[in-house]
Amino acid sequence: MAGIRRFDGQPVDELDLRAMMRVLAHRGPDGEGLVVRGPVGFAHTRLSIIDLAGSPQPMGTPGGRHLLTFNGEIFNYRELRRRSDHDFRTDGDTEVVLATVARHGPRGAGEFVGQFAFAHHDFSADRTWLVRDRVGVLPLYYYVDGEQLVFASEIKALLEVLGDKVRLDRDQVRGYLRSRAVHAPATLFAGIAKVPPGHVVEVSGRGEVVVTPYWRLPSPEDVLDCSPAEAVDLVEETLRSAVDASLVADVPVGAYLSGGVDSSLIVALADAARRRADSAEPVSTFSAEFGDPRFDETEYSTLVSEVLGTDHHRVLIRPEDFRGSWEHLTWHRDAPVSEPADIAVAQLATAARQHVKVVLSGEGSDELFAGYPKYRYASATALANRLPARARSTGARVLERALPANRAKLRIAVRALSAERRTRMEDWFAPFTDYEIDALLGTSHPRAARSLAHRDPIDLMARLDFDTWLPDNLLERGDRMSMASSLELRPPFLDHRLVELAYRLPSSVKVREGQTKWVLKQVARRHLPGRIVDRPKVGFRVPLDTWFRGELQELARDLLRGPGSFVESLMDPAVVAAILEDHARGRRDEEIRIWTLLSLEMWGRRFFVGSPATVG
Structure with missing residues (x-):
């Protein structure tokens, strides 16, 4: 989706909208449309998932007051439709979004279960709203100056209109080196911002911009009083509901299957939903292979596929695939391809698109349930403060240099522990420390302090990951690498109902007796072989x-x-x-x-x- 709102009253140039649509054709190869009404122009390219023959976009209300362009899926649209007194003309979720925001304004997004980004213009109020889903599964970027608002699902579409107005934001290079991504609302392009997850961007007819949240994580103090057994039951029930919701589609839905706990559990619950619906069609699953025994999970993905009876497809990833697709995927990414696995994910998406239009994935589980190995050391970060800062930093540098090349995870821990407390929790995934970035760039730039007034280090680390690493790295990558092949990616773990539950659970059921992701693994034991649940975490690694x-x-x-x-x-x-x-x-x-x-x-x-x- 894309659009332009001019502040000088001049009509939007339809050619600009068509240029933006051409660049976004991979996101919607099934159809396109545009509406220009004087200084407001909306455009849309469609990937048909729900109501395949109907729901043309951009879509307006009969009286012409409201105009909408919408990307994503609202899984509870049938329920919202039944509750509404709107006279519906179509059978899809787009008109449900339009009716909801026309009645309740953009904060009506709080009614939606799903993943979405949309733009809504109210001609009577002379206001444009940009809205992004709670977690940030789907993207939305914008540029505002004295002349116009330009927005789109991907940055490259904005560049079609802005041309040489856009420059590199050198200040954000430092942030990229620290995180392999740039955190919202910033991007590497000066002047181009991304709508933060769970936020509304309101733009007036004079170009005034106000950004406000419509959703937040539960408060750290809002912890459920539940036993470990009760926590397991709650997670299973909520995750099952999330998987069921993510299967809402009028086209085939498949799933990625690495053989790890997260993807295997999603596939198991999707297969259970298939059986409850008496469907004879097996779940289509897809896995990547790298030809390296250190990262080869074929044995486990094959085991899960055989146990559940899926229609499994294996995709071999080779070094030459990187040479051939790196530049092309950089264009799709709009940013540096931040993880080596991205190119493998793109190859996997290309293979999956030959069979399905939608795939389920396991993103979000590690952030919600403390699955990364680093969570075992969260409490140790507090102990590091007992050492003087200079001694801690100097000692860590010496120790890091002395570690053998094959101790990469320990090196990450040592480097993170050497940082100041205000940055330590965010530095576990950092490819470069602050002092290394200073050496690279030849400048020193102190980091802004982030308030860390939080008693539970595991929960704090998880919240920081949820706010930054998850939306700005994992989800951005997942969206671009799948949409490069016109494939919709759905992560059931990031259903906001499960997110809210996860961040109310006590950390004692997430990291328990030294085991990360304990509560989720107990759920998995009810659906998967023990060999899958108990095997060491590998992650989606490229050699x-x-x-x-x-x-x-x-x-x-x-x-x-x-x-x-x-x-x-x-x-x-x-x-x-x-x-x-x-x-x-x-x-x-x-x-x-x-x-x-x-x-x-x-x-x-x-x-x-x-x-x-x-x-x-």
Whole structure:
């Protein structure tokens, strides 16, 4: 979806809207439409999932007061329809959204169960609202200046209208190096913002912008008084409801299946829903293989598929797939491709799209239920404060350098513990520490302090991950890599009802007796073989450490050290060279840092042609 609102009263140029639609065609190959009414123009490209023959967009109310363009799915649209006195003309969820916001305003989004982003214009009030779902599953970007508001589902569509108005936001490069993503509302493009999850952006006819939340996580003090057994029952019941809701569609729905607990449990519950509906069609499942025994989960995904009787498809990912698709996927991402797994996910999506239009995935489980290994060490971060800051930082640097190359996870922990308390909880996923970023950029820029007045370190860490890592990294990546193949991704763990429950559960049922994600694993034991539930967490990993010493070593050196390097125009070449050399010689495992720099390089070349003169 896309749109333009002019503040000078001049009519929107239809050609601009059509250019934006062309760029967004992969998000909606099944149809397109636009409406221009003087200074307001909305456009839409459609991926038909519900009410395949109806629900054309943009959609307006009969009297012409309200106009809507909407991306996503409202899973409870039938219930909302039954409760409404609106005279419906279509059978889909789009008109339910229109009727709800026409009656209740944009905060009517609080009625929706699903994933969505939409723009709503009220001609009588002369107001435009941009609204994004609670968790941030679907994207929405905008640009406002004295002349116009321009918005779209992807940044590249904005660039079609803004042209050379947009420059690199150098201040956000530091944030990218720290997080492999840029946190809302910022982006790497100066002037272009993203609507934060669970927020409404209101733009007046004079271009005044007000951003307000319509949803928040439960308060840290709002903890359920429940036994571990009761917590397991609550999670199972709510997750089953979330999976059932995510299957609402008029097209086939499949699922990713890595063989880990999260995806396997989603598939098991989807299969149970299929059986309750007396469907003879098995669930279609999809998994990736990398040809590396360290990350090969084929044994487990095959086991789950055989137990549940799914129609399983395996996709082999090779180093040459990275060379061939990296630049193309950078264009789709609108940002550096922040994780090596993204290219594998894109290959998986391409394969899945040959069979289904929608896939379920396991995103969100680790944030909701404390699944990452780092959660075991959350309490240790408080103990680190007993050491003087200088001694802690210096000692951690020495220890980190002394660790062998194969102790990557321990190195991450040591680096995070060396940070100041206000940043420590956010630094576990950081490819570069603040002092390393200072060395790369040749400048020092103190970080803004974030209030951490919170007694439970596990819950605090989970909330920080939910606010930043999840929407700005995991969900952005998932949306772009799936939509590159016109495939809709649905993460049932991020149903807001389950999210609210998870953040009210005591941490003692999440990390219990040293086991992460305890409560969810107890649910999984009711549906999956013990071999799946009890096996060590692998994660969706790509063997980049060996590839950067083999098939991709020359590519990395040529891009980062070659003539016209975008990264070297921003950073100290000697520091970049040292990172490449340390990895090539096996002194350190620098795969994530090399990937972070290479992705920035590919993005800079794609959007700024690698010339310092083009980046402001």
